[in-house]
Amino acid sequence: MEIRGRDPCAEEDLLSKKMRKALESRKSRGLVRQLTLEQSSCLENDFGSNDYLGLARSEMLRGTASKILERYQCVNGSTGSRLVTGNSQLAEDVEELAAKFHNSESAVLFNSGFNANHGLLGCLASKDDAILWDERCHASSREGTRVTNSSHVKAFRHNDLDSLHKELTAALERVTGAVIIVVESLYSMDGDLVPLKRLFKRIEFGGRRVSVVIDEAHTVGLYGGNGSGYVCERGFENHPNLLARVVSLGKAFGCHGGFVLGSRLLRDYLLNYARPLIFSSALPKSSLATILGAYEAMDSTEIREKRARVFTLSEYLRSEIDASPVVRSLVMTPMGTTNICSLAVVGAEFCVWVADQLALKGFRVMAVRPPTVSPGTERIRITVHSHNVARSIRELVRCLEEIILTADDGAVLPSAAKL
Structure with a gap:
């Protein structure tokens, strides 16, 4: 039987035309992703x-994970979803350790932080309940609210407690029914913290009808006495x-997966209603061993020193920018105490150009464009790590200044990428 390749000259089907048109539209606006x-x-x-x-690059963590796999004598694969054949003593021990570490009654492990947010928010609310979310929440939280049964889903202005009170x-x-409020402890696009004390004070008039969900993706590992997160701190x-905290393991923990922390009642509810948990193959045992190893490392002298170093270097970055x-004129949010700083570099093509210029000089930064952020709020995001050094921070700021000044002169810029 002769098998022939598809004729590239043949007329495209309707869906292919739509996909091509959508990609060409993004490309024309400098927004295509690759x-x-x-x-x-x-x-x-x-x-x-x-x-x-x-930790993602840590030989120590890799070695610890290997020893954990040997200790549990388990196969590497998951073999099925947690509710079918994918559960294990290792998975149970990982959840028990996470609950204790974060001072929670229970923990439920999902395959990613995205799945944890999506699964939690997608199954919590009925049509008689409401969901209010900070407009800068992660896409995973927003996607969760889109599949909810709630008849009242509203965003409030970022970190604006007056706006929250009104909604x-x-x-x-x-x-x-209940009102569920969704916030993050640290917003990764702006680098600012939620005003937790004032938030809880402001919602007192709602009594037990009001429940708060806090996404701790960017604070676990860094905040709290041992990295337990900003809420614990x-x-x-x-x-x-x-009601719940969501922990993503793909940031400071250097591995993969996500936890929903809350009551045992919440755990039982999620095991029965969170579709991303019920219908996904469980994480492989190698991932579970890495998670367990990361938690065991969190209170080590090495990680405590790295944690302190992140905040010392973050302060140094702020002094150099200042x-x-x-x-300094590009700083979007008043620089606080976090390790994330966003600089306004407006225009998608221009933003990418600035990041590319920094890459040519050896620096890796994030050019953040729509749809991740709103048009007109494009930014260069700088994130400080324990493996950065003062010299690199100083040189990064100097190079940024030089690139921006060059752009202001209109030199060597693509036509659509000028200030």
């Missing part, structure tokens, strides 16, 4: 990854209005 291989640039110049403590008042009047892990009027 996969790239990680560059072998100096690790000290990595200001783009989420590997805050260097909460309206929700309590409109729905007869502020002492709100047992607040009566706190010393450069050009770069």
Whole structure:
């Protein structure tokens, strides 16, 4: 039987035409996304990854995970979903350790932080309940609210408690059930923290009808006495209005997966209703061993020193930016105490050009464009890690200043990429 390739000249089907048109539209606006291989640039110049403590590259963690697999004498694969054949003593021990580590009654492991947010928010609310979410929440949270049964889903202005109060008042009047508020402890696109104390104070008038879900993706590993997160650092892990925390393991923990932390009742509910958990093959045992190893490492002297180093270097970055009027003028959110700083570099093509210029000089940063952020709010995001050094930070700021000044002169820029 002769097998022939598809004739490229043949007329495209309707869906292919739609896909091509959509991609061409994004390309014309400088928004098309493509996969790239990680560059072998100096690790000290990595200001783009989420590997805050260097655990993703850690030989120590790799060795620990191998020993854990030997200790449990388990096969590498998952063989099925957690509810079918994919559960194991290792998975149970990982959840038990995570619950204890974060001072929670229970923990449920999902295949990713995205799945954890999506699964939790997608099954919590009925049509009589409302969901209010900070407009800067992760896409995973937003996607979860899109599949919910709630009849009242509203965003409130970022970190604006007056806006939250207004939306909460309206929700309590409109729905007869619960109101779920979704926030993040640290917003990765802006680098600012949620005002936890004022938030819980502001929602008191709603009583037990109001439940809060906090995404801790960017604070676990860094905040709290041993990396347990910002909620634990502020002492709100047992607040009566706190329904759940979501922990992503792909940042400071250097591995993969995500936890939903909450009551045993919540755990049982998710095992029965969270579709991304029920219908996904469980994480392989190698991932579980890596997670367990990362948690065991969190209270080690090495990681405690790395954690402190992140904050010391973050303070140094702020001082260097403050010393450069050009770069300081681009700072989007008043620089606080976090390890994330976003600089306004407006225009998708221009933003990518600036990141590319920095890459040519050996620096890895993130060019953030729509649809990740709103048009007109494009930015260069700088993330500080324990493996950065003061010299690289100083040189990064100097190069940024030089690139921006060059752009301001209109030199060597693509036509659509000018200030």
